[in-house]
Structures are given as C-alpha cells and as structure tokens.
Amino acid sequence: MNTSAYEMVIGLEVHVELKTRTKIFCECSTAFGAEPNTQCCPVCMGMPGTLPVLNKQVVRYAVKAGLATHCSIARYSKQDRKNYFYPDLPKAYQISQYDLPLCSGGWLDIEGENGPKRIGITRIHIEEDAGKLVHKEGGGTLCDYNRCGVPLIEIVSEPDIRSAAEAAAYLRKLRAIMLYVGVSDCKMQEGSLRCDVNLSVRKKGSQTLGTRTEMKNLNSFQFIQKAIEYEFQRQVEAVEAGEEIVQETRRFDQATGKTFSMRKKEDANDYRYFPDPDLVPIVLSQEVLAAIGEEIPELPDARKQEYVERYGLTAGDAEALVNERAVADYFEAAAASTKAPKLLANLITSEVFRLLAPEQTDIPIAPEHLATLADLLADERLGSAAGKKLVSLMWHQDADPVGLAEEHQLWQISDEEALRPAALRAVEENARAAADYKKGKSSAIQTLIGQVMRATGGRANPVVTRALLEKLLEE
C-alpha cells in the first residue's frame, strides 16, 4: 500500500511529574518507590471533610516550565474539578485546570528531518496525579495511593508534528528543557514523563484535519515511535479502504506493536468541569513572575547555538549534545582541553551514546581522557578503529588513552617504510585488483587498502597507505 500520498498530523500531550518534595495539596512525600500506601494522608486520600491547600512550589515550577517554552503566563488562573469515577481517584474528581491554564501559547524548536522546525505549545496546566492500581494475578485489584496528589504539569502541543522522528525530537527537546530548568526528573521508566499521542492522517497538501485517535501512556521513546508508525499505517489503510476513522482512545500493545481500541468517543466521560470551590484563584504578581524568570538557567537552545558558533559543530550534533544537560556539561569540560572539539563531539554522539544505557547520563570516562583521545585522533596518531576501541576500553576501565594505546599497541602506522612490506604483499597477492587499477578502475585500490589494514590490525594510516599503494602501482 502506498502511504506516501498521506501525511500524519500529530499533537502530543505530555505529563511531567514535578519534583517537589511534597505533594500538590498536602505534605506527603513524593518519593518514588515506597511501600504501597505509606505516603498518603487524609487529604490525598480524599477523606470526608479534608481540604486541599496548593503547594506554591508547584506553581513556581509550572511557571518555570512555561517561561522556558516561551509561553505567556496567566496572571490570574484557577483550578477546576474534573469529575469521574475510578478506584485510583479517591475524591472521584481530579483537581486540574480547565479554561484558565497557568501557561499558554508557547513553542520550542527541534532539528527536524528537513532542518529546524518550530512546534507550538498550546498550554501547560497543573494538576494532581491519580493513584496506581495493581492487578493481582488470579483476579482482584489493589489500590496504591502513594502517587495520589503528586504534582503534574500537562504540556499540550499544537498539531504541528508530522513524523515519528519529529515526535521523538520534540519529546527529547521538551525533556531537555524540563531537566535544564530543574522542574522534573523526566524518568519515563518511573512514569515521571508520560506521553499521549493524538494522531490523524490526511492527503498531502490538504489543509483540513482528519479525525484523530488518542494513544495513551506510552512509556518509552521506542514505543512512541512504534505506536505512531503503526497507527499511521492503520489509519491510511482504513481511509484507503473507504472506512471512516472513529474518534477514540487506543491502547498500544508493547508485545505486538499494535494499537487496540479502548474507548469510543460516545463512551467518553462528561467530566462536568467546574471551578474547585475549595481553592482560591492563583494570582501572580509581576514581581513574582520576574523573580521566577531570573531563576531560569541557560537553556539547551542557547548552548546549542554556542556549540555551533564556537566549536563549529553541526546543528544535529549540537542538539544531540545539549539534550542531556549532564552530557553537555561533560562535553564542555572535555572541550576545554582539546584542540579538536568536532572530533570530540563525534566521539560522544557516536561511541559514548552507543554505550550509555537508557536514561543513563553519567559518563564513566574522565573528560580530559576523552579530550586527549580527540587530540590523538586529530594528530593522526590513532585511527578511527583504534579510537572506537579506546572509548570502549576507557568506558570499562578509565585510564589515559596514551598508556592504553601503548599497552594495546593501537598507534597508527604512518611511516611509509613500515607499511611498505604489507603494501608490496597486498599488490602481489591481489594481481587482479592491481591490474584493474592500472586499467583505470581507480576504485580497485580500496581492496588493496583493505588488505593492508587487515595485515596491520587496522593501524595503518589510510592516507599514507593509499599514497604508498598508488606509488607502487605506478612503478
């Protein structure tokens, strides 16, 4: 089937858990991973007669998130009740924000497939998290209310995203910004960053939006991309078959990579939103907003710009480095002691990123060691294969790369005389390739270079080797 005539239109709803010490409406701890029902009190359990009192830090964090994503901050906003029954929701309503969110009308920039792209942010509002249901094997469900009342911000994007890769880039950037401003840990595995995907399809060139489906709670970048690709395919197939897309919530099944209908629109709850009479409006003065603004640190885009200008990195490499604050800090520390920052950036985005486990940000190599390695590569004392090998060696047992190169005999051979025996042997043993080259098929020399590389365990300087072979073949 031909999907190329269609495009996908995606908007993301991202829930980010704020890393306040206490919950949004009571003084219970928000720490992750405690024994079930040990971090709750009458307030977050919604016991009769109890009342919520807003944690001011939640507002400050949400405002920070809004300022960092170029949102307008409401000087006056309020909190509303979203009413629905579910066992993980003790009050049978969630305190959220309906028509007057704290932040609105922002944006962030991503490196899209065709260069930079701006994604709009419709709104950011504060709300409380619900509890967790644990379904027992063999039936029965247990309720854990520890998570009840953990503060969240919901960040709703405009439907500006056109591919799974853009969705991932948006999420990476959003996550980076939240980490930079320090409002959340953004750990997908612990659920402190969760994503719902709204997706519709339309013929390319069309300006009208198709009917969208919503996929809920995708908990890894990989699943988000898979779910998007599957759902795009499914909707295009349905449209091509003349079927109508129904507005519904769909569940992504991690095992099969498919999405399944959970709930049709007509079954959706009427949430009967209304202003929570237990809470007072949130009124922010210009002074408070200014003070919060002062706390915003340098953001990833500023750093990215600096890397492009100062170190000559590509926008893509720079974006990849700045998306993780710890990695960017590491890069800057290492860049201070190398003359080859571009090589250093390459080492990080290729070799180091390959070795980092998901959500790992601490790099077990001293920055100056990686800087030395970049210099050795720049000086052609080491080849790229040796560079790779050294990163891997230092990762497991960090040491100065000079000593390691010595120990493992990884130095690049650039001495023509040292390479001559291997080069002569290569020409002798590959008469056919040598003949081809002489007849004018210049690419045949690659076979010979490969041969010399193998003979020297990858240490031969490829430039010197090529020059030597060319000389030998012309003789």
Added chain:
Amino acid sequence: MSKITAMTVSELSRALQSGELSSAEATRAYLDRIETKDGEIGAYLTVTAEQAMKQAEAIDARRIAGEALPPLAGVPAGIKDNICTKGTLTTCASKMLGNFVPPYSATVMEKLADTVMLGKCNMDEFAMGSTTENSYYKTTRNPRGLDRVPGGSSGGSAAAVAANEAAFALGSDTGGSIRQPAAFCGVVGMKPTYGMVSRYGLVAFASSLDQIGPLTRDVRDNALVLSAIAGHDRRDSTSVDREYGDFSAELGQGVQGMKVALPHEYFTEGLSPEIKDAILAAAKRFEAMGAQIVETSMPTISAALPAYYILSSAEASSNLARFDGVKYGYRAEHYGSVDELYKNSRSEGFGPEVKRRIMLGSFALSSGYYDAYYKKALQVRTLIVRDFERIFSTCDFILSPVAPTVAYKIGEKSHSPLEMYMGDVYTVPINIAGVPSLSLPCGCDRDGMPIGMQLIGKAFSEPRLYRAAYAFEQDARKGGERV
C-alpha cells in the same frame, strides 16, 4: 444556683471558674438529662458518655492544678454529626457513613479541645433538608412542640440546646441550616462570614456556602462560642487570614444611631402574617431603642433560591462522589464489577433527598447545560453580592424573617420537596453572598411556637450583629417577654 442544665454558657463558665461547680458535675448533669430526655427528643445520634466524663475530669484536674483555661473549658456541648471527630463515629446521618470513624478531627474540634463533647447531633442526611427528617437514623422532635419538626439540617443541635441537653451546640449552615432550626426551636444561631470558621473536617455539602457556627440559648453565649472557633486555618484555603477580637466586646453598647434595613421583598405573600407582625414589631423595638428603620428593596432576592439550588447541588454532586464504597463507608453486598460496586453502594447508601440533589447538580454541570444553569447561577451570585453591598453601604444590618412559617408538623412537608425548598427563601441569599446572619427569637405564634428573626450584616460585622441582637434580647427580657 439554678439548675445546671438550664444555665447559659456564661453562667456555667463562671461557675466552673469559681470552683462552684466542677466540669464533671456539669457533664454528669447533662448526661443525666440526655438519659431522661433524649428518648423523647432524639437530638443525639451518638452519646459519648464515657469519653465526656474522662474529658471533664481531665479539665477539672488541670483547673485544680492552677492552669489558666479558656472560658469554654469544661463546658459540655453537642456537635453536629457532619463535623469530624477523631475516634468518634461521624455519620452525617447517612447509611453511607454508618461505620465511618475519622482518624482526624475538624479544626473547630481542635479549637474546642478543652470543652466536653457530649455526643454527635442528628441532622438531615449530609445536611440536605430543613426538618432533620432526612436523617437515615432517627426523627428529632422539636422540644417546643413534640409533634413538630426541629428544623434542619442542624435540627439535632438546635433541639439539644433548646431541650437543655447541651450548653451549646455546633451546627453547619449551607442555606439556613443553623438559623432555621434555631428559629424553629427558639434558640440563637449564627451563620458566620464565609471564611471566618475553618471548614477543615466539616464533611462538605457545598464548599462555597458551608460554614460552621454556634447554636446557643442566648446572644452572649453565641458570641463566646464564635470567639472560640473563629480564626485562620492554613488547612483551609478559603479561610480568611484575619485577627478577630472578642465577639462579645460590644455587647451592651445599644443600637442608638444604627440603621436597620427592611427590604420589602422579605415581606411578600408567602410569609405567615404572624411572623410578619413579629418582625415588624421587632423593627419597632429597634426604633424605640434609638435605631433608624430604612425601608429598602433587594430586587435580586427572587433569583437567590434557584441560584442556590443549582450552586449547592452542583458542588454537592462533586463533593459526594467520593462516597463510592471503595475506601470507607458503606459498600453494597452484591456487585459484579467496579461500576456495579459504585452503583449499588450509592443506590443503597444514599437517601432520596441526597440522590435528588446529586442528580440535579450533575445535570446542572453537564456539558451543554453548564452555561444555562451553573454559569448563570454564578452570575446571579455576583448580582446578589452587589445588592447586599449596596444596602450595607448605608445600613448597619438587615432585619428579616428566618423562615416563612414556624415549625410545622412532623411529616407535613416531607413529601413535597419543592415546598420544603421554598422554606429556604429568606436564608439562602446570605450564604450566596457569604455574609453573616444571626438568627434569634422574637416572639411566639398563637400556639406558643417560637418565631425567629435574622440580623444580616456585611462581611465580618459579627460584633455589630451581636451588639444589636443583645440589645434586643435585653430589652425584650426587661418587658418580661418570653422570646
């Protein structure tokens, strides 16, 4: 010394402080009174006799040890059963909370920690009603006429005070639930300014309207009790951060020069002629004492009742959603799914009036109807607030009836919810505006049933209301009238 249970709070407080009487003696007297009288009245749902005696003895010991105690220390009181009391059943007179023992106390109970709690008073289920007939557990009779309702929803609290089964009681008032039973039983009841008394631990009916307040035998007692329970509470976001002095400080200063507003909308056809006469006579009395009567108009009043029933029911539909049979309270015996668990528990646990309000409120908030009902009611609310402000810009307080009738017969109106709702017409505007109103007796009808009037003031004008009410009470007593 007069009979212990007939003493006012201030008399009792003096006797306790002078050592003339111990709290244990007073508490024992009240428990005996409850023992002999409450079978007939039915004011209490739970009597905490043992705990009360222990509390009284502890207070006595502290007093003997020379500790300085607040004026209400050792005074026995009844508490409405929608106010959470740690370790003591708090049922809201509902089957739904028949087994609910809160692990925390309401802020007012912490403030009254040195008083003696005699027990928990009957009420309309979840404070929804005007007769206390909506209690799941029992009927409360009006001590002034045993075939009559005590009013509601704080009917048990008012009856306990009127029948000398408590020196004072706490009630809650969402649309008249303190003032109307006070009027029906011939006692004094205050609905304080919204935000003056913490709502923490008051099981919510309508959060933007609910307020806890005292029911007492006279005006001074009322001021004393309010002084004890008022104050900012950081656990209640709607609590106003403000210092209150002693509410009885202005008592005895009279009403000379005060302006008393009489809005004619409060004296229309639904009002019983005897009550109308009593209120107008009260106006005359104020005038005779030196106040000036100002006839005025409050045109928005006619919209208050429908706005009230939309706002209060909307909030109630959400506030009462938490009673779902999952975590505490009543759970249906039979269910096959979570949805059935909710449905069966709520169908079996709530009474008809509560269900009626939940349905009404859910409807008013539902998509497509929100603007026509809830939003419009909020707009009406703004208009009512302005109307009150306009009057209070020139007058000290409004004088009005509390209810269109005196206490009626048990069962007389219980089959006509609408007629019952109409009875709230004079009290609900006050809650909508958040202003204070004091209900106090101003006479009796030909059958000897008490008639109440209310003094409505601007926000935080409680000292002035008490001062005017006290002047009235003293003047009436001087004339030897039983009011």
